[in-house]
Amino acid sequence: MTTVLPVRPGAATELPPGADERSSAGRRAGRAAQLLGRLVVRAVPWLVRGAMVAAVLIFAVLALGPHLLGYRTMTMLTASMAPEIDPGDVTVVTPISVSEVTEGMVIAYHKPIDDRSLVTHRVVSVEKTNGTVTVQTKGDANDAIDPWTATLEGDTAYEVRAVIPELGHLIQALRAPVVTEVLLYGAPTLLVGWVLLTIWRPTPTEDDEEQS
Template identity: 30%
Template structure:
């Protein structure tokens, strides 16, 4: 029973090691790709953005990651949280709640507001400025995302973490082999004493 438990733990450890390694390499790939392209990391049509201000507190805090999925503008309804390019400066991205949907001559626009703000945004968001509807957010994970875009972060996610996990896995295998060898020597010694 003891060997079965140890073997199960060893298998679980290896599976966890492989999953962490795959996760690290995948995330690292998408972060490097996003840095090269100058765009937000995009995994399976979901873009990740880091929240920089407190305009949506208490829904999400600064430093959170919001995950926005591309969606057709005509599917947006009031109360949806959307990510969009600021109409005054399209290099700036904002994530606010839609409070009103306007339709004029077949074109859509949106009135938005940050939950923590006292008033609506001082502009109307054209449908073309939408980058996605926010479906999920992860508190404070944005700090990790920002760090991962730095040269130190890239080294950490692509080299140090996977390398450390690989070395740890190899050390665990060596320890297992040494313990097995010690057990075998003890069995041989015990057999010698008995005869």
């Protein structure tokens, strides 16, 4: 026997329909992906432009400048002149007359011993006799004066005028075979991609304007 209980009016209230959390989360994820896509599309051209500008500047400093302005660039290999010039820094040197070399200058010259490698040190003493200029030098970070006296050959010496920090590390990295291959094929690809993005840049639709 089944008993039916009477239901009084108003005893039960209708529950509101449950929200679909999965649908809401999907919409949020879609908006986030759309926003991320827009940021990437906008950032890529600026990244390409920045890389191109940096490449042009480096090329101008290292390749064009020495021919047009007469300076030379050299990469510091040791820490003998730290902290003014650290390993990996690039020095910019300009020619001066040998007779103008004075104490306190930082000059680049070939040391007169061993393999006659290039050294960049500060002049601590100068001696001029019969048109010959001999110098003694010292690295700022070294405790002692260099154990040689160098005769500056020819009529020109090279004085350090500027230091470009860390550029030497970038130059060494660019000389690596793997990086060379990447630049050889990657740079044209980036350039083509930048041109295509510039030509076919997406325009905002009405729906995008309403959502924003």
